[in-house]
Amino acid sequence: MNKWLLTIALLFAVTDLDGTLTKGDTLFNATPFPGVQDSLKEYDEVLYLSCKIWIARPPQTWWLEFHEFPEGESYAIGTIENWRNTGGGCLDEMPKCEFLKAYPVQFDVGISEDEQSxxxxxxxxxxxxIKVDR
Structure with a gap:
């Protein structure tokens, strides 16, 4: 029962009031990074599974732009750090896995630089x- 309640709560955390998915929301921080929606609007869907929340400009955005990712695919993005990140607690892979299974979008691509993602x-x-090595 608690597992289902957590799943429902997480789904509400990444949807707008009308039920549409909010691009750029993080899994563990429901507040989008500044500017993420505009900078990723050409992509169908992007979900952050980030453990780090202090980011000046989303490095995920830079990474996607730099590698010219095609439109029309869905990306789940794990922890991709930049020099301003200070660290922070990560949940292990099972809560992320359960969330992805319950998420109403089947992601085509997972980008990760951490083992949990x-x-x-x-x-x-x-x-x-895709494993990103720094």
Missing amino acids: WAAYECAGIPTI
């Missing part, structure tokens, strides 16, 4: 996982 993508059956 990688394991969560595998667990959730995301077909393409």
Whole structure:
């Protein structure tokens, strides 16, 4: 029962009041990074599974732009750090996996530089996982 309540609460955390998905929301911080919606509006769907929330400009946005990711795919993005990140607590892969399984979008691509996100993508059956090494 508690698992279902958590899943429902997490789904509400990443949807607008009308039920549409809010691009750029983080899984563990329901407040979008500044400017994320505008900078990622050409993508169908982007979900952050970030452990870090103090970011001056979303490095995920830079990474997608730099690698010219095609439109029309859905991306789940794990922890991608920049020099201003200070660290912070990460949940392990199972809460992320359960959330991805319950999420109303099946993501095509998982981008990760941390083992928790990688394991969560595998667990959730995301077909393409990209490991980012820094």
